[in-house]
Amino acid sequence: MLRTFRQHNIRVTELLDGPWDFAKDPLNAGLEEKWFERFPHSPQTLYVPSCWNNELGMYEYEGVGWYRKKIVLASEQHVRLIFHAVQGHSDVYLDGQHLGYHYGGFTPFEFLVPSLAAGEHELIIRTDSTLDRFTIPSEQVDWFHYGGIIRSVELQFLPDLYIEQLKIDYELQGAEAEVSVQVQLRSLLTTALATRLVLSEGGQELHAEDVQVKAGQIVNHVIKLRLADVRLWNVGKPELYTFQLRTEHDDKIERIGFRTIETKDHRILINGAPVYLKGVNRHEEHPEWGFAFPPKLMHKELDIILELGCNTVRGSHYPQSSYWLDLLDENGLVFWSEIPIWGCFLPNETVSEPLFRDRALTMIEEMIGTHYHHPSVVFWSVHNEIDTRTQEAYAFTEALIGLVRKLDTSRLVTYATMHPLEDILLPLFDVIGINKYFGWYEGEVSGFKGMLEQFHQRAEQLGAGDTPVLMTEFGGAGLFGDVGWEPRLFSEDYQAHIVTEALNIFRADPKIGGTYIWQFADIRGDLKSSSRNFRDRARGFNNKGLVNEYRKPKQSFREVRRIYQSWTD
Ligand code: ADA
Numbered sequence: 001m002l003r004t005f006r007q008h009n010i011r012v013t014e015l016l017d018g019p020w021d022f023a024k025d026p027l028n029a030g031l032e033e034k035w036f037e038r039f040p041h042s043p044q045t046l047y048v049p050s051c052w053n054n055e056l057g058m059y060e061y062e063g064v065g066w067y068r069k070k071i072v073l074a075s076e077q078h079v080r081l082i083f084h085a086v087q088g089h090s091d092v093y094l095d096g097q098h099l100g101y102h103y104g105g106f107t108p109f110e111f112l113v114p115s116l117a118a119g120e121h122e123l124i125i126r127t128d129s130t131l132d133r134f135t136i137p138s139e140q141v142d143w144f145h146y147g148g149i150i151r152s153v154e155l156q157f158l159p160d161l162y163i164e165q166l167k168i169d170y171e172l173q174g175a176e177a178e179v180s181v182q183v184q185l186r187s188l189l190t191t192a193l194a195t196r197l198v199l200s201e202g203g204q205e206l207h208a209e210d211v212q213v214k215a216g217q218i219v220n221h222v223i224k225l226r227l228a229d230v231r232l233w234n235v236g237k238p239e240l241y242t243f244q245l246r247t248e249h250d251d252k253i254e255r256i257g258f259r260t261i262e263t264k265d266h267r268i269l270i271n272g273a274p275v276y277l278k279g280v281n282r283h284e285e286h287p288e289w290g291f292a293f294p295p296k297l298m299h300k301e302l303d304i305i306l307e308l309g310c311n312t313v314r315g316s317h318y319p320q321s322s323y324w325l326d327l328l329d330e331n332g333l334v335f336w337s338e339i340p341i342w343g344c345f346l347p348n349e350t351v352s353e354p355l356f357r358d359r360a361l362t363m364i365e366e367m368i369g370t371h372y373h374h375p376s377v378v379f380w381s382v383h384n385e386i387d388t389r390t391q392e393a394y395a396f397t398e399a400l401i402g403l404v405r406k407l408d409t410s411r412l413v414t415y416a417t418m419h420p421l422e423d424i425l426l427p428l429f430d431v432i433g434i435n436k437y438f439g440w441y442e443g444e445v446s447g448f449k450g451m452l453e454q455f456h457q458r459a460e461q462l463g464a465g466d467t468p469v470l471m472t473e474f475g476g477a478g479l480f481g482d483v484g485w486e487p488r489l490f491s492e493d494y495q496a497h498i499v500t501e502a503l504n505i506f507r508a509d510p511k512i513g514g515t516y517i518w519q520f521a522d523i524r525g526d527l528k529s530s531s532r533n534f535r536d537r538a539r540g541f542n543n544k545g546l547v548n549e550y551r552k553p554k555q556s557f558r559e560v561r562r563i564y565q566s567w568t569d
Helices: 295-307 322-331 348-352 354-371 391-407 447-461 492-507 527-533 555-566
Strands: 012-015 018-024 044-048 064-073 077-083 088-094 097-104 109-116 119-128 153-158 161-173 176-187 193-201 204-213 218-227 241-246 251-256 261-264 267-270 273-275 277-281 312-315 334-338 377-384 412-417 432-435 469-473 512-517
Touching (some): 044 064, 077 088, 176 241, 193 218, 267 512, 277 334, 354 377, 412 469, 447 469, 447 492, 492 555
Parallel strands (some): 312 334
Antiparallel strands (some): 176 218, 267 273
């Protein structure tokens, strides 16, 4: 299930979810289309979507994995193959032909195959989950980077003239919206074709016209509309609009929400009203599914997060599923979306490497393209904890921010810094996120007060004194079930103590606009990286969750619920 609503009523689509042939290729034999024949044993079966590290004998496997699936067409068809997320490097082959390569992990990529003949076809994907200095995330990272096809593979059957793109923008003046609908039509025909183009919302026709498309042409078309008395999407009170664009043989459905985003007096304003953000950091990860987090569990996750009293979630540290964002849209939560640059141990030189920079830019473009219409998305974040004290980071960040602003002027651009008192990037952003662990990695939890005083002074000096500041990470580990009479290190009691003290300090600071606790649930750590960098990862897990990895509440959950539910403004 990709979305909570249908994206097409006319276009025929099919998910290739289910059993695929799979073989790991630890020696990276570089086999071509006949690879299965060269393996001494028959391939195993793996369910797609999933992560191979959740299967027996592959807990730690990092490297190459080959997937194969048969596709059968009853007649010749134009097909589009969409890979909604594959970890790392992917090479896709159809009937032995290389369709293309993609690097990424959490965003979709696709291939168009016009006039694919009737009959049986063999689809093969070679994926490589290996991390190195120039991958994103790079080789030192504090979460387990599962391998595999982690989100659905979709097969679409396209008509000769199809809707390639539907992008909806709007400007709000009071309750009136000026809507601009950008349409891209593409012809796969050798002759010209005319079609009727109809745009409707909630079943009501808003616009219709006849369009001519020449043979093989791509046509860009803009439809302008004025909508009166729009119902605004608000935090806790969401209102959504579902637009359908259709031609005679194709359609595309997108859902949006109308709202404005601004910042003022250190706060985030939604529709002109300040919202104090009460949030958690969420990895889309589970011990049984890895990153292939099932939609059913997302519903429960959402219920738990709402029960906690949250009005926002940070998608740490990578673009999360569209299904999850649909749920946030429908429930009126604010979302922070970021690309997986995790910079705590990233060597400084890496951010100046063209390959690394290009990968980051592509990830930004794909993230924004994928999640553009979700009203819940308020923040685009470009990196987490890189060395923000350096000129290299400055130049890199300018390039990333430049791209975000080119692609989307309606949202806030942000990042998370671990060097708040030395950071030279403060003036570049609309919102500043601070990650700090007083009470855990450094000093007493009360240390936050002095740090924040110094930070505010410094922000003022750098000309960023009015920029809203969010506490994007803070907390400590609490091993589930370890409770006692006093708050010992690693106990649930100590974790609850740090988190509650920190929340009270932040709430008393008028320059802080919201809090994201690290983290919602315990997650599996990357042992290679953890053993080198962290000695505190008991069980090989990052145990700073308010709930454990199976979403059972710790003491900190109950304390935070009490606090978040009492913050009513
Ligand atoms: C960092 C990082 C998180 C996590 C956290 C921790 O701030 O952004 O991903 O690693 O520290 O638990 O130490």
